[in-house]
Amino acid sequence: MDDTIVALSTPYGESGIGVIRLSGPTSISLAQKVFKGKRDLREVPSHRAVFGHIINPVTDEPIDECLLLIMRAPHSYTGEDTVEFYVHGSPVLEELLIKFLIELGARLALPGEFTKRAFLNGKLDLSRAEAIIDIIQARSEIGLRSSYVQLQGRLSKEIKPIMERLKDLIAEIEAGIDFPEEVDLSYESIEARISDIVEKLNNLLKGAYFTRLYRKGLSCPIVGRPNVGKSSLLNILLGEERAIVTPIPGTTRDTITESITIDGIPVTLIDTAGIRDTQDLVESIGVNRTVSSIESADIVIWVIDAGEPLKEEDFEIERLTRDKKRIVALNKIDLSNRVLYIDDIKDYGPTVEISCRTGEGIDRLKLKIKELLGSLPSPDFVIPINTRHEALIRRCLDRLSIAMEGIRSRLPIDIIAGEVWESYNILGEITGETASIDIVEEIFSRFCVGK
Template sequence: MAYRSDGVLKREGTDTIAAIATPAGAGGIGVVKISGAEAIRMALPLLRPVRDASCLKSHRLYYGHVTDPGTGKTIDEVLFTIMRAPHTYTREDVVEIQAHGSRCGLYTILELVLKQGARLAKPGEFTMRAFLNGRIDLSQAEAVIEVVSAQTKEGLELATRQLKGDLSKTIEAARDSLKGVLVEVEAAIDFPEDVEEIIQPENFAEKVEQGVIAPLESLLANYDEGHIYRDGISAIIVGRPNVGKSSLMNQLLQKERSIVTTIPGTTRDFIEETVNIKGIPLRLIDTAGLHDAGDTLEEMGMKFTRKRLNEAEIALFMIDSSMPVTDEDLKIYGLLRGRKSILIINKADLPPYQPVHQIEDRFPGLPCVRISALYNKGIDKLKDTVFKAITDGKGPADLPAVVPNVRHKVAIERALSASRAASEGFKESRPSELIAIDIREALDALGEITGSTTTEDILEQIFSRFCIGK
């Protein structure tokens, strides 16, 4: 490894790499991507009609055929693009060959490229080169994964903002503030006779608090919301048998996923599906009804329901308004104490056994929604209630830059801890050498997010999460 001018790791003598850049499976179009100093030289012998590289303009689409140089056999009719460095994804010369989406055809083209001397790319290696060559920082590189794996438009919006550099700008602004303070502190160390003039504790503590601590605390405050839009949240539907849990599952999914009958205890296993609730991927779990079991199999189903209830992040507690509140309902309510839960009063299409407000009074502390799962009444209001319970009503537009993953969260927490120690050090007139240590620790922690102080092992771990070809 060598280093960029900004201190980031960079490979010396990078070779030319190639991979299929489109997902596995048959499709209308598949792409073979080549990147590196020899990309154009390796691609041209495969392409017909024969062209001189100097005649091919960068970032133009050309028509031709891929042929096997050894046999002259035509492999496929293709479109190809030559993109010259540095104006490419990797900042290297790049060739993309667009062929028909046959996996056999794409692998044949890839094998021909490898025979020309290219190496098969590792997972995430194209994006790693974009990072190592300074086109994007590490936070933006990780955002590529988030964009590709986004499950909703809202999740995609947050990932795209990270890719554009929203998080990076916040982190770099905090690092700049720390660097400015560190320069002054180091000057005080080098010229101790002038320390009283250089170090003004109140001013420096304020700089650290306003320029570093406040924005980092704001980032951490939005971590949960960012995590929810990125990874989703698990929700379990609980209630005694035959209150309409499976009907609700089917309405939310807009398809018949759970078996619905009037026979209590029909659902004995759990069913899990993901539904989009106002941009949040909600992992919805339909479970066996909780009551006194009639047989061993049903008891096993209820035991599993209790286990999943303990793991779920929010519970949708259903009762039947056409029936009196039972001891079983109250026992389930007792299991929900201390958990984020919503009371769903189902069967609004039937006359209530008692006034709805009296039902609500039996289950204090829970937001309540009245629905008819059978006739799709009140479902939109339920979605709104779930959304507000999860996010406090905040959508992506209400969030500034967000912390997308645990790695970033841990790094920011370390930076905050060190920055607070530095601020306290100024206020308590601690030795400048100790304050400088805290500031450097904060800088290193933030540098792990953007990649300026990241080790090779961490880079390998991050990019191994990518698919080959990205």
């Protein structure tokens, strides 16, 4: 990392302020060539802001007022000399300043490259780096809090002691192989220590469900046969006319996805095509997508028309959603000629009467969703485990399970040591200690340019 990188760190477009970030060994000297203030930047202490003007390095002509912040290595985000320009948020100005700096020798940063340099310079480990993109992409306050807990190194503090215990066990096993007369090592003692590590890893996995819930939220398709009020329910939950509503069955032919927040949890509502036998090619594709959305759902809202008796399509939906957390919404209760009541459908699970026309029962429906969620712990008390971490922990557990089987089968100790070594390396991918360059590159490629 002997080059200097530059990028816009604020969103592109007109705004009150724009921040251009420069990081690398020549940051301060490059900044000196495009900035004119009362002091030589080489003499400005670290973490000190100075006022001045952005200048054209060729003509020396000022083009904007600017506040400039210097952060000297290693006390910066990246661990390198870093300069940030705070200019008026003009895209023309921002592009011009970046152009000047590139012509002077800087390079345009790749996505996530500032945070990647922070990782490579030991300013934060890989799990903490991942938390930054999760903070940027947070969909709710509770998701933001969960990501912040990860940024503070909560997961790393749990993983690193486990890795140390694995390393100590490997050292003792190898010492037992080399010096069997001096090291008292039995299969039983190895098994006991691995069992303790397995227990700790399984406890960590408990945080995976809640982390996914806090950050990604619930997937909640609204299903039912055609014309029972699914699109109307989506609109009333959103508080806007998002889906087209007509009395013609089959109006919704594709899934429509929108998000709301219920009790702090993001809920992705999916308006689906009505389930029925159809010869229409487009509608049949929509029905297939409805079935797929049910399969991946966390909670299903099954809408039934109170103005008609249950039909064959309703029974098919009951079968498709039987193994899911399900709320039955009996819609159109405002009809004078209704034929269905709660007692008629109470065997199908939690039920609520609603009217999408009058709004009656909608608050009760939201309460039913909260009840199905159950009592959620605060993110402050949950070890944040994202999808990548969960997969790695499960791989580690698989390796330790193989080691345990080897112990019970009294396989040679060196074979068991190999499995323990592999489990150690897998856990190291969480913090980045043993992660390959391909893994590191893939993670940072998800970031935006300028972070």
